[in-house]
Amino acid sequence: MQMGLVGLGKMGGFMRTRIKDAGIEVVGYDPRPEVTDVGSLAELTEALDAPRIVWVMVPSGEPTRSTVRTLSETLSPGDLVIDGGNSKYTDDAINAELLSAKGISYIDCGVSGGVWGLENGYGLMCGGAKDDVARAMPIFDALRPPGERADGFVHAGQVGAGHYAKMVHNGIEYGLMHAYGEGYEILDAEPLIEDVTGTLRAWTNGTVVRSWLLELLVKALQEDPGLAEISDYTTDSGEGRWTVEEAIRHSVPANVISAALFARFASRQEGGSPALKAVSALRNQFGGHSVVPKSATSE
Numbered sequence: 004m005q006m007g008l009v010g011l012g013k014m015g016g017f018m019r020t021r022i023k024d025a026g027i028e029v030v031g032y033d034p035r036p037e038v039t040d041v042g043s044l045a046e047l048t049e050a051l052d053a054p055r056i057v058w059v060m061v062p063s064g065e066p067t068r069s070t071v072r073t074l075s076e077t078l079s080p081g082d083l084v085i086d087g088g089n090s091k092y093t094d095d096a097i098n099a100e101l102l103s104a105k106g107i108s109y110i111d112c113g114v115s116g117g118v119w120g121l122e123n124g125y126g127l128m129c130g131g132a133k134d135d136v137a138r139a140m141p142i143f144d145a146l147r148p149p150g151e152r153a154d155g156f157v158h159a160g161q162v163g164a165g166h167y168a169k170m171v172h173n174g175i176e177y178g179l180m181h182a183y184g185e186g187y188e189i190l191d192a193e194p195l196i197e198d199v200t201g202t203l204r205a206w207t208n209g210t211v212v213r214s215w216l217l218e219l220l221v222k223a224l225q226e227d228p229g230l231a232e233i234s235d236y237t238t239d240s241g242e243g244r245w246t247v248e249e250a251i252r253h254s255v256p257a258n259v260i261s262a263a264l265f266a267r268f269a270s271r272q273e274g275g276s277p278a279l280k281a282v283s284a285l286r287n288q289f290g291g292h293s294v295v296p297k298s299a300t301s302e
Contacts, residue, residue: 004141005030007047009070010060010088011038013291014114017121018060018087018146025145044070045077054081056139060114063090063241071098080106083135085142087112089173091245092166095130099162108135111162113169114146117290124148127156128172130164167249174246174260176216177239180285181263183220184278191229191277200224216285223284235279237270237286 005028032047033039099109110131125146147155159168190199204221243264250257270279286292
């Protein structure tokens with residue numbers, strides 16, 4: 004089996020390695036000549052045997068939309084495009100319609116795992132036709148964590164369902180990270196607690212609040228005690244906003260997710276927050292997202 008992979012950045016590059024390790028031939032395209040296998044999307048198409056599968060792993064919004072438009076002109080009827088980026092789910096119907104007019108199938112796939120996915124596997128949430136998902140299943144099996152498929156993969160529904168599921172996943176992530184951040188700040192403020200990092204570490208095994216995110220917070224504190232080198236300026240990549248918009252549309256009282264999103268907005272104003280430092284550190288730990296050094300906000 005072979006596939007094309009467009010976008011060889013932080014996640015795409017690791018995904019290429021994991022898929023290759025499963026015995027699937029991967030032809031990658033990226034604008035950076037030092038990592039790409041071919042020089043253009045047209046060359047990518049020529050390098051693959053029909054019917055083709057091409058996975059798109061580029062930034063959401065116009066970069067993904069323009070990539071899909073180009074692929075609609077280079078690919079052939081019977082081919083399949085998978086968008087594995089963090090696209091807004093409303094883009095999926097547009098992409099699917101554009102490709103369908105050319106006889107090309109489309110799957111949207113939410114991917115979770117960040118920079119640790121190469122080692123641990125990626126959680127996958129797919130939307131699309133049943134036959135298309137079945138056709139791409141060897142790729143999904145190569146990417147997902149080991150063990151029972153249902154513990155790391157779901158065919159959530161029709162086109163759009165995968166990115167919708169990933170959007171809500173990331174909205175929940177906002178709330179979880181902020182809760183850990185607030186807990187860290189309270190512990191750090193109390194003189195009775197002489198070992199904040201040790202306390203958090205003790206929660207990573209056997210307690211009801213244990214999680215991979217908590218382990219990453221401990222790792223961040225061990226690497227940078229007190230998070231002295233990180234500002235509390237915390238960005239957001241869109242999914243939290245979209246989740247809150249959907250909560251409003253469905254009249255769901257998403258109090259925690261909304262508060263976590265607004266806290267990120269507040270972090271960009273003057274002042275400082277240990278809780279937001281913890282959130283920024285967590286985003287860097289699991290996703291390789293950039294952090295704003297403290298020096299950059301104090302000039």
